[in-house]
Amino acid sequence: MRDLWSISTAELADGKESIMRRGNVYQIANGYMGYRGTLDEFGPQQLVGITLAGIFDRVGSAWREPVNAPNGGFTSVALEGVELSTLGKKVVRHRQTLRFANAVFERETEFASKGTSLTIRSARFLSADTPNLGVIRFSITCSNAAKVTVRTGIDGNIWDLNGPHLIQMSAERRESVLLLQGLTSEASKRVVVAEATDLSFGDEVHEIKGNRNLRVINLRAEAGKVYTFHKYFAVFTDNDAVDKPVAEAAIEAVRQAKTLGYEACMASHSAEWRKRWDQSDVKIEGDNDAQHALRYSILQLLMVGPVKGSANSIPARALSGQAYKGAIFWDTEMFMFPFFLHTHPEKAIELMRYRIKTLDGARRKAKTEGSGYRGAFYAWESQETGDDACTYFNIGDPSNGRQLRTYFRDKQVHISGDVAIAMWDYFRLSGDDSLLLEGGAEVILECARFYCSYIHYKRDKQRYEILDVVGPDEYHERVNNNAFTSMVVKETFTIANETVRHLRREHPKALRTLLRKLRIKGELPNFRDAARRLFVPKPDAKTGVIEQFDGYLGLRESTVEELKARMLHPNEYLGAGQGLAVPTKIIKQADVVMMLSLFRTRFSAELKKANWEYYEPRTEHGSSLSACAYAMVAAEFGNLDFAYKYFLKTAKIDLEAKYRVYAGSVFMGGSHPAANGGAWMTAVFGFGGVQADENRVAINPRLCGKWRRLQFNLAYKGDAFRVNITKTSVRVDASPSNSRVHTVLVAGKPVKCSPGRPVTVKYGRTR
């Protein structure tokens, strides 16, 4: 497996933005926390961040955002009293590597000062099997005997967008363990970092200075000798369910790790990673570029999948920092969830538990939005409680500094249905109904109830309509009968009905309890009626085009270029009521095509083609969620060139990090896990042609030009498959441990797949 590595010394000098971008590209994470790909000696100015999952804080009236932990991975080195940093001019060579196999970040830097060269080598990982733990190996070698000073410990001077979040900071040393702790300013949650080392050279003194709690080691280094030590740091917060004070837990964790030692920690970490890759690697033969980009995307997802039992989800910028308020958007259910569902159901269920955990927040939102709704209206930007972090005035007008009213929060109602669909997909594709019983069914019914209180019946046309919404295309707000939203809402009603049917058959007592708890029995006929009579825009009989919303086809034709030429400010937003795109057909991102992609089993290739060709030239792709939807649908109707182009664009977004990172003075950079998921979906659903439903898995391959072979794994109903596609054949390996024989539909042919018995099917190259 190719790793990611760079970097020439020339690149090191190119300033703050490049440091920040590399921090994204080289980040590591373990679901509990993310550690940006910064160097050991970096500080807050270099955007060092250890961003924690599921703990948020607000300072004053600024945005609530996730909390960054003090940096337990800090180490700096001085040579003859001169601090060494890649930011200075003493770098001879530098190389840093992100190991794809096990998410280990390594650096090797040779500095030269006054005739002496000093090389730093370090490796760090966030333990995949011990969520609170970070482990670092650090070594120094000098060409000549020299005086070296190492500072290592916990740096509490941390980067924050809207911080500082930790107050009442205290630093201490308990026996050999360093400790730095503070309280979040809003809810007084304790955040503690402990650090231990096996340092055995030089003279160590302890130094507490400001928010830094450090060991200072003065060493007369011998020429050529390698001085190595290991650091273990642990982060605990009041969110961790531990049976002792969190400081004690942190101390214990680093002591345990130190006792185990670096190699043992690394071994169990790597074993876990081998399992992960084994479950989810996708192999592409004949296209190293695509292979590398897709593996990087998968790596990103594997790093940020939630910790078991945490009921956490994945924010839109994952754990790469505090951008987008660390909030969970529809991105998770629509773009990341399918990857986990098809490769790591045990992570997929955790993502759904997050929505169960935040159901009460969704209920609160429903009550308070508009004139008051019932049921569950999930947050557009969801943090730990499920209350909405999205503001009503969410975008600034750069021309005059005024805030623009946007309707993301109150009108993008498809979010509840996105949740319900993912919830149901977990059950129907994993076959595991435990999620429904532990709250999933309640979520689904409450989402349907919300829609029941949102929709209106149009007597004149004898149908329900869903009015005044924002679809995925945020440039056209407050529209009626948005096809995507309507389809999602209709599906939610159907799912609610199916949920009741399933529980009635399999868990009648649980159903009774649930219906009583929700006092919802009398509303069930309404769900059935709505599932039948909710209007979803139909394709035009002649052109096959589905109108994105009422009146869309009557809007003015334009081009993205025309609009950009008319902009008065380079950062002008094209939507928000009076934006330049609003009266035109130009859309921000896939909307009808997003619907075709989400409900891809329901629409014909002809219809997909007609709509793709209509909407694509009118799409700005102003969101990272757009290209992959267009890629997937293009693959499905056979425009493989376009599918490939948009696949690569999606898969490389974080690898190349060429996205915009500042909007005005606001930092928006970070990873794009939704695009990472979109890349996986395009490979497996698009080119691989996988369509799974409650009855069966179907595989209809459409390999693009260069690809000789595409291999991927699928989890389905508790069993596992490896699929191996060439231009002419599909081989399905049902795992020997599978529980039963499955019939898989390969290129239209039903194929029996018995445990441990590979089957190969030939298929026509052109379909």
Add this chain to the structure above:
Amino acid sequence: MRDLWSISTAELADGKESIMRRGNVYQIANGYMGYRGTLDEFGPQQLVGITLAGIFDRVGSAWREPVNAPNGGFTSVALEGVELSTLGKKVVRHRQTLRFANAVFERETEFASKGTSLTIRSARFLSADTPNLGVIRFSITCSNAAKVTVRTGIDGNIWDLNGPHLIQMSAERRESVLLLQGLTSEASKRVVVAEATDLSFGDEVHEIKGNRNLRVINLRAEAGKVYTFHKYFAVFTDNDAVDKPVAEAAIEAVRQAKTLGYEACMASHSAEWRKRWDQSDVKIEGDNDAQHALRYSILQLLMVGPVKGSANSIPARALSGQAYKGAIFWDTEMFMFPFFLHTHPEKAIELMRYRIKTLDGARRKAKTEGSGYRGAFYAWESQETGDDACTYFNIGDPSNGRQLRTYFRDKQVHISGDVAIAMWDYFRLSGDDSLLLEGGAEVILECARFYCSYIHYKRDKQRYEILDVVGPDEYHERVNNNAFTSMVVKETFTIANETVRHLRREHPKALRTLLRKLRIKGELPNFRDAARRLFVPKPDAKTGVIEQFDGYLGLRESTVEELKARMLHPNEYLGAGQGLAVPTKIIKQADVVMMLSLFRTRFSAELKKANWEYYEPRTEHGSSLSACAYAMVAAEFGNLDFAYKYFLKTAKIDLEAKYRVYAGSVFMGGSHPAANGGAWMTAVFGFGGVQADENRVAINPRLCGKWRRLQFNLAYKGDAFRVNITKTSVRVDASPSNSRVHTVLVAGKPVKCSPGRPVTVKYGRTR
């Protein structure tokens, strides 16, 4: 009757804006055309305008607007070769007068040049009994013998906002009649002006120069001798139903008038005006200021009432020019119609015939707006066809010159109900159902049908709702359940049901024909259901406040001052989606209070007080329609000081002409007939306390402080009453020609009023 007169010579020099304002103040009109109060010698630069009712034209892509006729009233005088004009420096004294009694405009100006003084006296009127005719008496006197040149005839160089509208102009002299004619550029409608004079002094030569068709009279004037002549001009267009070419008709008209002579024309004109005042004068004793302002308002309305048989209505700026596209708004039905209905039912019916004439336009609009509606959606800005002249981008952003999307045209749906309510009011207060039979019933049913296709049923709340509308307060667009709109829509359904009931009883055959024509029988149960179950926001149980629309009470508190302080440009519009008022409770004009005023018999004084006191401080009064609604409602719950203040503001708006006349470079000046009607309503409905419905007239007087006596006339069910109110008594004079005895409810007491038998009722001073 006091007349309006001015003007000191100092005022004459104050420039273009003052000339333009005086042109509004001193205008005359006769329903067929309006003639701005400019002087004989003025030209297009001085905004001379003879604006025609009901004929419109568009040039290129500019706004369609009414056509101005060539100025048949032009006369200029030169003394010893020097042109005389009030704009020059030779004015010794000047006085101009608008005669309230008969709408005659007079001017008297003394000029002095080279030791000679020359006085011009002229009087002009637009015949109240011969709509196409204008008549002028013009005289000249010199202090010394002098050479005088008079140019008189037709000036085709006319003022237009978006003209020139007349093309292929031709000038000719047929025998002694001058003729100037042209075609409108859009529809090639002929507009012709003929002029005849009885000039009998000097040497006359004929001069055609550019678009001017003039007689040039050179005269050696004797000292002290009065040289008088009379001008008769007639305007005809292809809209006039005449049995000969319109040029012939115009020639014949001026010849006839000339044969009759000035005095005879004046006599029949004045007789008609005596009748008008006799039907509609309001006398206020004890308050000359209010008396004068109110009479001026009434005069304005009497001048612009439509010509019998024209099926024309009254534009928002009446016939004072081309501002607001000469379009008819809801202003007519809601603010002017009541005056005509209660004093000149024969004009009221004409206003309603205009809505019958434009029903097909309203049907076209319904079909094409939104996703397509049924029935009749009347134009927000209605011209001769009823197609909507209102643009979707109707307001400019002065900061960047961009056009703002407004929802006046497509969402201000109350317009159809406003029409239906007026249509029904005509029937129920005049007792005359002929209007229903000639198309009024069709209008009402089609309006109800439109609403049926617009409303939605909210199953969750078991009610119909009316969503996504703009109420009278245009700062808050696209709101749900706007109280005013909901009440209007509900009333429309009720009226539709009543209409069917009435026709079934009285004209069953006509009903059958109508139902068949409209294929609407199957929809009638829907009207009944909607009338019962349409939601109208209810008063808060504790405060009595009715929420203007869903969510209004949750908006931010502010003040008009705060918003103005934050404006980035003095002409910044406060609405249109992102305007400063949008997220606040600041409203442009009466909305809930407008509802209380329109449906004043349905709400208690307590409720009116509660809502008035809540909304008044939050109202900008950014429309001339606002103050009178607040005045009326204030009178009704007894805040007479405030009622009086807003009454005066309303009544004086055109008299003082202190409104804004330019918005950027767009001329917005002109008269405010809706405010004129509002002034009358405040006097009669507010202070007079008149409430009439289909069963009876009620009078509940609330005279304000200074007023010793208030006298007005009322037409009701074909009969006439004069009401005479003092602080302690109400006297009702039923006309001797009344058809029957009426029971009038005076201060709560039923009083029998027999024809020709005055009744006086005492009432308590404080109620």
